[in-house]
Amino acid sequence: MVGGGIRNHLPLLRTLTVLLGFLVLIGWGLGSVGKSDEASGLKSDRWLWAPARSFHDSSPPRGVWLPYPNKSPNLETSSPYWLQIPLDKSSAREPQLLIFNAVALSVYDNQRLLYTYDPQAEHHRLNLFYHWNLVPLPAPIPSEVYVLLDNRDSSRPLPSIHFVGKGDIFTYFIQKDTYAFLLAGLFLFSLFVALGLYFVRRDRLHLYFALLAFCGCYASIARNYLLQVIWDQPWVSFMEHVIFPLGVYGFVNIMIEVFGSAQAGILRAIRWVLLGFVIVTLFSAIFLDMKWFGWLLSYPLLTVFLVTAGVVFHSIWSAYQERQGPESIWMLAGFFIVCTFALIHVLRTYLPMFYVLLERKVPLLFKLPFDVLSISLFLFLICLFRIIIFRFGLINEQLKAFNLSLESNVRKRTEELLERETQLRDANTQLTITMRGTAEAIASSMVLEERHLLTGTIHDTIGHALTATIVQLEAAKRLLKRDPDLALEKLDASQSLVRRGLEEIRNSVRLLRDDSSSYDLQSALKELIRETEQTTGVTIVSRINPLPDSLTTLQKRVLYQALQEGMTNGLKHGGSTRFDFSLTVSGTRLQFRLISDGLTYTPSTFGFGLKAMSERVANLGGHMAVEPGNPGCVLTLTLPFQAHAQPEEVTRG
Template sequence: MRETGWRVHLPLLRILLGLGVLLIALVWPLSSFSNRETPPLNTGGWSWAPALSGANAPALASDAWSSSGDSGSVPASEPYWLRIPLPESNAREPQLWIFGAYGLKVYVDNELLYAYSPERSGHRLNPFFHWNLVPLPAPVPEEVLLFLDNGKLSGTMPSVRLLDKHEMVTEIFSEGAVSITIGALQLFCAIIAFGLYRSRRDRLYFYFFLLAACGAYGSFARNRFLQYLWDQPWIGYLEKAVFPLGVFAFIGTFCVLFHPLHSRLLNRLRRTTFGFFVATLAAALADEAIYAWIINYLVLPAFLIVAAQLFYALGSIYRRRRDIESVWMLSGSFVVTFVALVHVIRYYSPELAAEIVRIVPAASKLPGDLMSFSLLLFLLCLVRVIAHRFDEVNRELSEFNRTLEHKVRERTAAILERNAQLQKTNEKLAASMRENAETMAEALVLEERNRIVGEIHGRVAHVLSASIDQMEQAEQAMDDNAELAESRLEKTQQTVRQGLEAIRKSVRLLKDDAPPPNSEWSRSQPGGTEK
């Protein structure tokens, strides 16, 4: 009978609590690093002006500038000028680190210092990860003019930091070291999973590989240090397109682990997310406007629908099984889905994210790569499930080995007993064959003796017949021809001697072919001796 009450859920609660503590333990150091970042410049003294006369006329009348206190007054789609006063700085290599700018030109004293246009460079940008680094002359000028063409971004002000180049490199490396480490771990897991899939052809390892590879890609794409080493905006731009592929692999693991429970629902979700990934990737490569529309308006509702159906399926599976696999996977899914919701709101719905930060200011202190941490925890849960399956397989193999050893012992005993029986049978057969051989030999000897006896009998009969005939002729010739009679008697005598010699030879042969005196045949013959 299945237990009831809250105690049956203690394993699930313990694992959830452990994963939560581990997530906090991983995130807290990163939050500490984030708090050490150089704060952006205060926007209180900034002013902006519409770019009515084009980008090549930074000198504007004083009455053309408007205060930037109200960020909503910044043009959402039209190019504009932004005047930023700079504080005093002792930096040897001063740099402006600018975030949230699409097309950008930077002027100091009407002199162009820096220009970047993604259209001219053939780039497509993810504004949340892309940044511009503008070298400034030393000493730091009093102000800079920025020409911003943010037609594809919202009308919020860019974030600008003033710092030394050395400080910027140190800061960007400190911020990205943790995510690089997590990405390397995920990449290592992906390589191991791919090797297991190549050797075993198990779809679980394929989804493991795909999920770990997507996590590693996201960790590296969201890392600012990667752009410092290799300024390739396409990597960050396609990060949002790769996210549905990770969800596809995430659902695929449940399709394999819990088959055939809720197979129809899980397979439908898996195919839907893969189709969404294909559509998103095609839009990203074909049309940036369609891609932005999908990201801004479809990702969040699609994610909520998929998450709700997935949790329904996992909850039903957990109620049916409540084994170690369902407990670990449900716990990991809850953590990664909650963090994925935060990730989707932050990067896919910036207006909603800004409203949440306004209500809960502490949300702004969350690290930018929180998704990688939760995905790493889910991979750990998946590793735990795979290890459990290996333990089950090892236990079954051990039980099979014990059964096999028992059967081998039984079979060996049966074979030994059979060999003993065969050995006894062979001994009896050998004795029987010896007896048969002796009997056959005795029969052959008897047959030969009979032949010799018959031969002796024939020779004796021939000699006697010839002798009688010779003697009769000699008797008839005795009166008429004594010499002829004498000749006949000599021939008779010679014939008798020859016959006697032949009889002696046959008797000797008969003696040579006689069986040994102790044989059964010799004892059974008349006159035989028995010792």
Template sequence: MIRFLTTHIPLFRILLGLTALILCIGLALTAFQQRDSNAIQLNPDRWSWAPARSFEDAHPPSEGWQDHVPGTVIPAKAYWIRVPIPRNGWADPQLFVLRVGSIKAYADGAILYDYILKTKQVHTGFHWKMIAVPLPAPDHVDLLVKYAKHSPLAASVVIGNKSSLLNIILINDLDNLILGTLLLFSGIIALGLYATQRDRLYLFFALLAFSGGFAALVRNLLLQVIWDIPQLAYFHDSCLSLATFAFIGVLRHVFPTINRRKISFLLWVMLADTVLTIIAALANPRWYYSFTINSFGPLFAVVFIAVSWTLWTAYRSRKDLESIWLLAGFTSLTVISLIHMYRFILIFHLPEWFNERMLWVHRLPADSLFWGLFLFVVCLIRVIMHRYTGMNRQLTEFNRSLENVVQTRTQQLQERTEQLETAHEQLGASMRENAEALAEAMILEERHRITGSIHDTVGHTLSATIIQLEAAKRLIAKDHDLAEEKLEASQDLVRRGLEDIRQSVRLLRDDASYYDLLGSIGALIREKEHLTGCQVDSQFDLLPLALSTFQKRIVFQTLQEGLSLGIKHGSRKPFHFQFIIRSDMKTLNMQLIHLEEHDYSAKDLGFSLQAIAEQAALIGGVITADDEKTGYVITLLLPLTPAS
């Protein structure tokens, strides 16, 4: 025994806490619920009844009255009830009548109250009528009632001042009102959690809370004071099936691996039972009550066994917070449900000596079943809080690990970025070195070309001059004028050869003036204007200081070759050019525009300009030649970024 208690201490501790909770709430409600002894429950044993021809009778019969015998079936659907009125000095006497549908009230031949029930979908046990009694109070009041079938007299009548009767309603139903409000509020919170988390556990919890809260509120006589809709209480029996369906759904999602097939099967069965119950309620009240009694009872027994076995299995195998709290809540709900069943059903089938020892049960609230549901909901809230806390803890740990990963990755990226920047700088330096080396190679190649050109020019000039001199020598004696022409031709050949040699030598010079780009460009333009008579209009921006020697050579050679091509292919003299250099932080843009008429195209530009374009492409440059409105345009674009 001691070992058993020690093993299950957490479960007993929670059960004790739930008992203390319900006792505290009960004492708190009792503290301000003062019963009013002014109202009196009228005893049906003193009543008498008489059959009515129909519910349209205009006054009570003068004869045919019979004493009422409790439990006797009255052989009429419409009949009169004579209720004696005691003398108690009430200032505002009212009859509070329950469990009747259509009713008329008469006193001393005058009608006091007339109510015709217009729908069969009403629960008369929760729809009361309050009938004002005239003063001075009569000896009796005659009630004309109408029922759908022959049955024992079921009417309940309480007399008292109106304030006393309302106070009784408040005393009896305040707990239901509070519990219903709490359950509905819990359902709304659960729906909010489901909207954000999309966990079906919250959805089933909301269904359980809403079904219990709705039933608690409509099984409440106080609700009629606020909102008089008799059909609401009629549907409260359907909440039994809906609540059971939601309960099974909660169990399936809390313990998804325990008795999964059986619980899933019962879940679908209870869903079908709930749907059929609602359909029967909407179709016919008789079908509704018959189906509820005949189907829900056996199903509930099966569900109770399956749920008990599942919870006990989960508790024995896990013994964690969820299994302990749900088993404690289910145990509390079961005990309170058994008390409720004893009070309203089993009491009529048990021996008298047992009932005498259970009189304390009648001091409990009439709808104690909702207290059991409330305790189970409290336990379920604890389970949801545990899950939510665990989820937040996991999210916190995940965020922490994610932050560590991000920090590590960021550090790696920073290191990689630094490495890439270093490599980029090294690559830029290497490219600049390669460009300089390429420029030196170009210079050397150009020197070889110019040297060969000088050799060819000298050889050609000397050979032609010798031929002209030899011809002049032979013609001096024969034709003096022709000999003189030959000598002049020889002189021109020598002069042109000398000019070509000078130009080649100028290109071979490797001093600072060659790399002074603006000075070299100015000298080139002046020379071309002097030798050919052309006109070059120049527009310069301030050139970047970071231009390399290779870039300067590309600019100079492009201008030199463009002027030579324009002079060679121009259609008329004097030749007119416009030379423009623009630069920004990223690009140098050079344009040479031939403004006069010309007869050449891009195909006539020759291999020399193409060779320069290939050299410019090595450092990201582009040379284009286009025929535009302003003239024939040769354009050079050079990037000025460090990569160049």
């Protein structure tokens, strides 16, 4: 908590002093510029007044006129009345009467109508503080004019009438209202800066800052007399009544964004109340009767403003007590300035009769420039700029700390990477040694695999040749005594079979060594079937479909040796005399089927030849099965193949 000593609040007091000094300096400058207003005003001590029957009176009354200094309360209420205003001689070119603070009026030179304005007939709604009427005077200047005034059911202060030349009016307005356009330019610049910050950072504080700058810009443009010279549209200044509650709505949202959820509980509820009040005010300004719209601006608006100001002050003060940082100090100082002069603005604009009474008690209020609210709002925006700069400073400090932390992390990570690189280098060396050993082991395994494959091939080839040779030798043995010539033929056939087996071994070795993909499997199978029939006398029925060109040499060798091994086993172990063989293509798979007669096969552990062949088929992704026949044996193979030929290196891989 903040202590009670004034020393603890010196930063806040110093900020308030600076802001008040700026405000007094600007207000004094504007007051000096507006002094010409007093010089041109007609003195009201010679005026006379008389009540009017209605605003439609066509001539001044002939009855008794009363001195204007003895003002009746009727003059400040809704009853229409006449003013008799004497005019002095003037050397001004194109003399005019400049009349302020009049709702509906008509100006007469005796019975002649010089000027009339009725906002109801024109469908206008007026902000009387910034609306004026310019009445041209005839030449020669009459000694007196009669002004018929009607406040139209509203209590208004007494009118202010000036006797000026037409050319002097523009000089007077430029002198008096240049500051308003200067403020509008500053607010517009702040609006664009806030929108730019919002689109870059998406911080809602900048969005509400832009809303407040927009309200200040619109109010500065609408709160001047020169605007009617440029664009005579009363609705522009009249809608300024809606801008004030919209600005309060933006102000409350700024409080919420600055202080966060800790102080924003009740402010969030007030924010929605204010938004609803803005919508109601906008609707009422367009459609509601002026009497009721004036009541809405006089009492509910004042109540909402006072409640909002109290809650906002409590929230800012609580935040200030929790932490005396630049944010709470500048927000509290800016709030005090803008809230004080906003209250003066509300009393002056929406309760003018009460403000006139207050001016009589506190003459200093009369010396304040009328648009002091825009000045105080601009000072508040300066406070908000100071808070945004402070936040950017905090972000800069955080970025510096993050940068130092990042550099430290990068340095640490670099050291870890260097250490990791050393570990990887050692691991690479060890891996090289391991890979060399693995390569040697793979080479040995490949040698063993190739030997295994070679032995299987030789077994299949020699087994088939020797089986056929044994059959021929046994036949020759039986025929040697009965028919020596036929026995000799059998011996010659045995010799041919041995030679053929030797040639097959050479071909298998050559096939293993060269891995030639040009091997004609279909022709080789037909030749094997023909030789087997000639040498053994068995009957072989075959059906071989056209084979795909994409078969690899290993696949061709497996199929050839499978037929060779199957017929050898059938002759040797089953005593077969007939074989049915088919090799067909089904999709991307080869279907191999060999059926033999003879002894019915009894399932048992595969011998060397079948085991080696089963392993080779499995390595190629296929499946081999040996099943009993009826009678005999059935050997089936299913072998996948690629639909299109692949490069030799891929096939080998």
